[in-house]
Amino acid sequence: xxxxxxxxxxxxxxxxxxxxxxxxxxxxxxxxxxxxxxxxxxxxxxxxxxxxxxxxxxxxxxxxxxxxxxxxxxxxxxxxxxxxxxxxxxxxxxxxxxxxxxxxxxxxxxxxxxxxxxxxxxxxxxxxxxxxxxxxxxxxxxxxxxxxxxxxxxxxxxxxxxxxxxxxxxxxxxxxxxxxxxxxxxxxxxxxxxxxxxxxxxxxxxxxxxxxxxxxxxxxxxxxxxxxxxxxxxxxxxxxxxxxxxxxxxxxxxxxxxxxxxxxxxxxxxxxxxxxxxxxxxxxxxxxxxxxxxxxxxxxxxx
Amino acid sequence: xxxxxxxxxxxxxxxxxxxxxxxxxxxxxxxxxxxxxxxxxxxxxxxxxxxxxxxxxxxxxxxxxxxxxxxxxxxxxxxxxxxxxxxxxxxxxxxxxxxxxxxxxxxxxxxxxxxxxxxxxxxxxxxxxxxxxxxxxxxxxxxxxxxxxxxxxxxxxxxxxxxxxxxxxxxxxxxxxxxxxxxxxxxxxxxxxxxxxxxxxxxxxxxxxxxxxxxxxxxxxxxxxxxxxxxxxxxxxxxxxxxxxxxxxxxxxxxxxxxxxxxxxxxxxxxxxxxxxxxxxxxxxxxxxxxxxxxxxxxxxxxxxxxxxxxxxxxxxxxxxxxxxxxxxxxxxxxxxxxxxxxxxxxxxxxxxxxxxxxxxxxxxxxxxxxxxxxxxxxxxxxxxxxxxxxxxxxxxxxxxxxxxxxxxxxxxxxxxxxxxxxxxxxxxxxxxxxxxxxxxxxxxxxxxxxxxxxxxxxxxxxxxxxxxxxxxxxxxxxxxxxxxxxxxxxxxxxx
Numbered sequence: 001x002x003x004x005x006x007x008x009x010x011x012x013x014x015x016x017x018x019x020x021x022x023x024x025x026x027x028x029x030x031x032x033x034x035x036x037x038x039x040x041x042x043x044x045x046x047x048x049x050x051x052x053x054x055x056x057x058x059x060x061x062x063x064x065x066x067x068x069x070x071x072x073x074x075x076x077x078x079x080x081x082x083x084x085x086x087x088x089x090x091x092x093x094x095x096x097x098x099x100x101x102x103x104x105x106x107x108x109x110x111x112x113x114x115x116x117x118x119x120x121x122x123x124x125x126x127x128x129x130x131x132x133x134x135x136x137x138x139x140x141x142x143x144x145x146x147x148x149x150x151x152x153x154x155x156x157x158x159x160x161x162x163x164x165x166x167x168x169x170x171x172x173x174x175x176x177x178x179x180x181x182x183x184x185x186x187x188x189x190x191x192x193x194x195x196x197x198x199x200x201x202x203x204x205x206x207x208x209x210x211x212x213x214x215x216x217x218x219x220x221x222x223x224x225x226x227x228x229x230x231x232x233x234x235x236x237x238x239x240x241x242x243x244x245x246x247x248x249x250x251x252x253x254x255x256x257x258x259x260x261x262x263x264x265x266x267x268x269x270x271x272x273x274x275x276x277x278x279x280x281x282x283x284x285x286x287x288x289x290x291x292x293x294x295x296x297x298x299x300x301x302x303x
Numbered sequence: 304x305x306x307x308x309x310x311x312x313x314x315x316x317x318x319x320x321x322x323x324x325x326x327x328x329x330x331x332x333x334x335x336x337x338x339x340x341x342x343x344x345x346x347x348x349x350x351x352x353x354x355x356x357x358x359x360x361x362x363x364x365x366x367x368x369x370x371x372x373x374x375x376x377x378x379x380x381x382x383x384x385x386x387x388x389x390x391x392x393x394x395x396x397x398x399x400x401x402x403x404x405x406x407x408x409x410x411x412x413x414x415x416x417x418x419x420x421x422x423x424x425x426x427x428x429x430x431x432x433x434x435x436x437x438x439x440x441x442x443x444x445x446x447x448x449x450x451x452x453x454x455x456x457x458x459x460x461x462x463x464x465x466x467x468x469x470x471x472x473x474x475x476x477x478x479x480x481x482x483x484x485x486x487x488x489x490x491x492x493x494x495x496x497x498x499x500x501x502x503x504x505x506x507x508x509x510x511x512x513x514x515x516x517x518x519x520x521x522x523x524x525x526x527x528x529x530x531x532x533x534x535x536x537x538x539x540x541x542x543x544x545x546x547x548x549x550x551x552x553x554x555x556x557x558x559x560x561x562x563x564x565x566x567x568x569x570x571x572x573x574x575x576x577x578x579x580x581x582x583x584x585x586x587x588x589x590x591x592x593x594x595x596x597x598x599x600x601x602x603x604x605x606x607x608x609x610x611x612x613x614x615x616x617x618x619x620x621x622x623x624x625x626x627x628x629x630x631x632x633x634x635x636x637x638x639x640x641x642x643x644x645x646x647x648x649x650x651x652x653x654x655x656x657x658x659x660x661x662x663x664x665x666x667x668x669x670x671x672x673x674x675x676x677x678x679x680x681x682x683x684x685x686x687x688x689x690x691x692x693x694x695x696x697x698x699x700x701x702x703x704x705x706x707x708x709x710x711x712x713x714x715x716x717x718x719x720x721x722x723x724x725x726x727x728x729x730x731x732x733x734x735x736x737x738x739x740x741x742x743x744x745x746x747x748x749x750x751x752x753x754x755x756x757x758x759x760x761x762x763x764x765x766x767x768x769x770x771x772x773x774x775x776x777x778x779x780x781x782x783x784x785x786x787x788x789x790x791x792x793x794x795x796x797x798x799x
Contacts, residue, residue: 064670107667114784119657119672119677153786167785
């Protein structure tokens with residue numbers, strides 16, 4: 001793996017460490033003792049059948065849920081460490097630099113494309129406008145900051161090829177463009193970790209090809225701050241996952257069943273079993289088998 | 304005309320074949336029957352106070368008149384659809400003219416004739432002009448949107464002209480006591496509408512208790528003046544501050560709620576304030592209110608009364624004018640105009656600042672806001688506090704203008720009216736608030752002679768506007784920042 005991706009060796013410490021993460025909703029265990037790592041300058045894909053707990057894990061990382069058990073550590077290139085499970089939701093985006101997109105697109109659809117990208121730079125601009133007081137008085141600091149914000153927005157618009165649509169209402173964009181805009185918006189927060197929840201859902205092959213290009217660009221480019229962005233990706237489209245990810249984590253029934261580079265995961269019997277369901281009752285992990293033991297037999301009796 | 308309309312084609316075009324009289328009359332008869340069912344209890348019966356108790360009086364002639372009008376109106380509409388637009392147009396115009404000129408037994412009949420005739424004439428004229436009898440909902444919405452966009456763009460010019468008109472109004476011969484009073488009333492509501500627009504239109508928080516902040520402002524001034532003898536100019540900022548504090552106080556527990564739940568709590572808050580004002584009579588005067596609230600001075604320099612208090616100059620002497628009671632009214636007028644413009648200016652500016660953009664983003668999607676690191680609570684609190692502050696300013700102005708306040712002035716219906724102004728005008732639209740205020744406050748004032756029917760007509764008008772244009776009259780949003788400059792690609796872009 002390191003031979004294919006030489007840059008992975010440059011960080012000795014992972015960007016994000018998820019340790020023993022468990023998330024329970026009442027009796028339902030959505031994530032059960034999941035641990036993995038994601039590195040800067042890498043695309044880490046999180047895959048698994050429906051209901052495997054991928055989005056729950058995402059929501060824990062991005063602060064929408066507080067995990068029941070476990071530790072989430074984010075290490076900035078500058079050396080700062082953040083314990084994400086202890087931070088309120090919006091702080092994770094604001095301070096720790098974790099940006100995300102949503103499974104069902106959440107754009108500010110009544111606002112223009114450019115405005116979407118400017119809103120993403122809210123905290124920076126808020127400071128520059130003196131918490132609106134300086135801005136109301138028309139102090140020059142804000143105008144400069146806004147100009148810079150527009151420049152950053154232009155850069156990402158150019159990247160996702162939406163420059164000509166900049167003044168459109170975001171809700172009027174075609175579906176694929178909305179997906180790209182959401183990624184651009186997340187990138188405008190200048191994150192160290194970008195979390196994408198099924199970005200290729202509903203895209204046609206050409207569009208998902210473009211998406212893959214954008215994602216590899218985000219992975220490979222150095223940010224102005226001189227670090228690389230880590231990408232955490234939930235995806236069902238295996239062609240995209242296998243093509244672009246450097247590291248794949250497979251979840252099933254809330255547990256991690258495999259972890260490694262795409263080649264390894266593809267050939268992992270546990271993964272094949274989870275996806276294709278072959279030899280079900282024979283080779284399941286013992287706990288899962290114990291959990292499931294009753295259900296199939298009763299079903300068979302019923303049938 | 305018919306041949307012309309035929310060339311227009313499409314599904315909506317008029318059928319050139321003869322009029323299907325039987326069906327049309329049947330349809331009109333059905334409408335008249337519905338009208339009969341509705342008007343017998345609503346119009347036909349009237350309770351009257353008799354010495355022996357409440358009695359009921361029948362009014363058959365009004366029922367007959369209204370049914371007849373409904374029948375004719377429906378017939379007219381039916382005929383328009385069948386290519387008889389021109390004759391109907393002429394008849395409707397005659398009808399409206401008759402209503403306008405000839406003496407009528409009741410004012411209501413006159414109104415119905417004029418309005419009904421007018422509406423049908425309008426419909427007919429549109430049909431004559433476009434060759435289509437009916438617009439689809441989407442078509443109508445698109446048209447209205449285009450108008451709204453035009454108005455929005457024209458507001459660059461309309462705004463200053465309207466302000467200039469408002470400024471010179473007191474000096475025109477038009478300005479008598481009544482016009483100025485109505486002007487002050489309108490401006491008060493415009494200011495409240497603009498204030499509430501920050502919360503409802505920009506931040507998207509449905510606030511049903513805005514009048515609470517208005518009350519806090521009014522009572523702040525009244526009580527501070529009553530107990531400490533503070534002047535209006537000291538109390539104005541204090542009232543704003545206190546109202547803002549009450550906004551934050553309400554905001555903290557409430558802002559974690561969303562949508563309907565949030566609206567209900569604000570409704571409760573509005574009532575709490577009113578009930579406190581009623582029940583804490585030792586302090587607030589209870590239902591009797593507070594009277595003798597001092598009038599504002601001319602920026603603390605001069606007084607508007609003929610014989611000013613010790614140490615205060617008289618306004619008319621200071622400026623060498625003849626004494627006139629109008630001076631104070633004119634001053635109040637300018638005061639509320641200035642206050643309203645401050646709110647407007649604030650909103651126009653803040654929309655281009657991160658704070659305003661964050662509000663609009665919150666309105667669009669607040670989960671996405673959290674994912675971008677926006678502190679939702681603080682943003683909502685800021686919206687609440689600022690809107691409350693403007694409400695407080697308006698309240699203290701109200702107190703000083705009236706000289707007397709009581710909890711009666713701060714009932715839920717006030718909140719509802721202010722909210723109606725914002726929603727009717729088109730959420731977030733500044734000029735929409737002005738237009739809606741003219742409709743909601745101005746028209747009932749103008750039709751005061753209609754007495755009881757005023758509110759009925761008001762309600763009907765609201766229903767009609769909401770049916771025609773659910774997003775509000777002038778709902779159109781222009782981006783606050785453009786990359787390519789020039790024209791925003793609105794309808795033309797969407798076609799792509």
